[in-house]
Amino acid sequence: MAKPAIDAEPSALTQIRARGRVRGPVALLGPAFVAAVAYVDPGNFATNFTAGAQFGYTLVWVIVLANLMAMLVQYLSAKTGVATGKDLPELCREHFPRPVSRGLWVQAELIAMATDLAEFVGAAVGLNLLFGVPLFPAGLITAVVAFAILALEQRGYRRFELAIVALLALVFFGFLYDLLTVGTSVSGVVSGLVPSFSGSQSVVLAAGIIGATVMPHVVYLHSALTKNRVATRNDAERREVMRYQRFDVFVGLGMAGLINLSMLAIAASLFHAGGHTEVDSIEAAHAGLGQLIGGGAALAFAIALLASGLSSSSVGTYAGQVVMQGFIRRRIPLYLRRGLTMLPALVVLGLGLPTTDSLIVSQVVLSFGIPFALVPMVLLTRRRDVMGALVNRPITTFAAWVIAALIIALNVYLIGDTIFG
Numbered sequence: 001m002a003k004p005a006i007d008a009e010p011s012a013l014t015q016i017r018a019r020g021r022v023r024g025p026v027a028l029l030g031p032a033f034v035a036a037v038a039y040v041d042p043g044n045f046a047t048n049f050t051a052g053a054q055f056g057y058t059l060v061w062v063i064v065l066a067n068l069m070a071m072l073v074q075y076l077s078a079k080t081g082v083a084t085g086k087d088l089p090e091l092c093r094e095h096f097p098r099p100v101s102r103g104l105w106v107q108a109e110l111i112a113m114a115t116d117l118a119e120f121v122g123a124a125v126g127l128n129l130l131f132g133v134p135l136f137p138a139g140l141i142t143a144v145v146a147f148a149i150l151a152l153e154q155r156g157y158r159r160f161e162l163a164i165v166a167l168l169a170l171v172f173f174g175f176l177y178d179l180l181t182v183g184t185s186v187s188g189v190v191s192g193l194v195p196s197f198s199g200s201q202s203v204v205l206a207a208g209i210i211g212a213t214v215m216p217h218v219v220y221l222h223s224a225l226t227k228n229r230v231a232t233r234n235d236a237e238r239r240e241v242m243r244y245q246r247f248d249v250f251v252g253l254g255m256a257g258l259i260n261l262s263m264l265a266i267a268a269s270l271f272h273a274g275g276h277t278e279v280d281s282i283e284a285a286h287a288g289l290g291q292l293i294g295g296g297a298a299l300a301f302a303i304a305l306l307a308s309g310l311s312s313s314s315v316g317t318y319a320g321q322v323v324m325q326g327f328i329r330r331r332i333p334l335y336l337r338r339g340l341t342m343l344p345a346l347v348v349l350g351l352g353l354p355t356t357d358s359l360i361v362s363q364v365v366l367s368f369g370i371p372f373a374l375v376p377m378v379l380l381t382r383r384r385d386v387m388g389a390l391v392n393r394p395i396t397t398f399a400a401w402v403i404a405a406l407i408i409a410l411n412v413y414l415i416g417d418t419i420f421g
Contacts, residue, residue: 012231013240028244030161031225032252034315035074037168038115038215039067039256041312042122043366045282045305046359047208048260052267053279055202057185060192062206063264066213067257069403071249073374076381076392076400077219078245081226082238083390088223089326091386092376104372105327111216111369112320112341117362119316120345121355122282123309129286129302135349142313143342149314157225160318167311172255174304175262178289178297184265185273192268207367207410208360213260214407216366217319219373224322235389242390281356317341368411374404 010018017024051059080088089108093101123145124138133141153160197203226245232238270292271279279288282305290298320341325331348358378400384391392400 011233011237013233013237016230025244028230028241029248029251030158030165031078031222031229031245032074032248033165033168033255034161034225035077035215035218035222036252036256037164037308037311037315038218038319039070039213039253040168040171040259040308041115041119041215042125042282042305042309043118043208043359043362044213044260045122045263045285045308046118046356047205048263049267049271049282049285050280050356050360051202051205051209052264053271053285054277055198055205056268056272057188057192057264058196058198058202059206059209060189060261060264061195062209063213063257063260064193065195066210067253067260069210069406070214070256071253072396072399072403073214073219073377074222074253075246075249076377076396077222078226078249079242079387079390080377080381081223081229082232082241082245083387085227086223087227087322087326088220088373088377088380089323091380093327093329095380095386096376101327104376105323107369107372108216108220108323108327109320109341111366111372112316112323113344114362114365114369115215115217115316115319116313116341117345117348118359118366119309119313120342121309121348121359122305123313124345124349125282125355126302126306126309129283130299130306135352135355136346139342139346139349142309145310146313146317149310150317153318157229160314164311164315167307168255170307171304171311172259174300174307175259175266177300178266178293179262181293181297182266182270182289184269188268189261189265203410203413204364205360207414208364209260210367210370210407210410213256214367214370214374214403216369216373217316217323219370219377220323220326221315221319224326238390281354282359283355364414367407367414370407371404371411374400374407378404 016027019027077088084091092104120139120142123142124135127133127138127141128135149163152163230241232241267285271277271288276288279285286298286301289301317337320337321331378397380386382392382397
């Protein structure tokens, strides 16, 4: 007599669903919130507050456009991990010629240094504003705290994600408080949705805003966060996971977009409208909030800046490990990686260079690195032999190419303005 068939063990996705209508879906969310931290790092403070103070609501459309671009970019990155079970650097190493892959790795490491510059300087300024810690020691304290946050990842990705989400919430509520306190002009925000510039400096700031919003290192990282999150058995399960990832991207990146928009709106309403267009640094923005609104607004700003710097610094180091391991199959101790990428930031802090100017320059550098992450991702996600059933639709590929073209065009303009302007 034949033995009864034994039911196959439930898939990982089925087991997650069994947790309940709330706990199940929540367990699938998180990667986009980690990526979102990079979209509200201290570089955003510098570019958004400078843009709002100098040009009012003129560049609102740039923030909205950059955030929509970021949503598509991070969605494609998340899909890459789910569809292939590999991260973007690994796929680049496998499918591109060796010289191309090595070249992409070198530029990615340079971009990591520019990223660390923004994050370390921002966190150091936050510590200085809150506690009066000198900038150079504050940078070293930032490194120690970032290591502590990263140590959570060794105990499971969920603890790391929750720590990052908590810091992101601090940034969000800090600016929500300031926005409610300062107020804003709805008509000004609406008028700023019409694309326009106000001189070459506004174009430089626009490139900086995009560089601070669409971050190259989290294009690589997001695919690593999703590649092994849920073991899927077939295309139907992969599509289901992607439905949750789309929602994750919408909420996480949506929150980042609201934070960026609130930064510019606060600066436009408080500084530009009041004739304080000379506010062009984080320290000046903090002082202006304290003088014009009160200590509570300044405190909320400083706490948000510190939370932003600490969280984005941890995420940046995590991304650096993904880049090195994926492109060249090498993994070095975190303290050594952190030491190498933080050197430019410590030089800036040690020499006493203008912090906000350094932050804006770092964001423009990041803007130049975006195509080197985005173009390979589009080339790979349009290939059915790589992505299988989750291959891009033609309209998705077209939209991604448009984004890449816009960023490259801005960079070409910046080069021309720098040389001939």
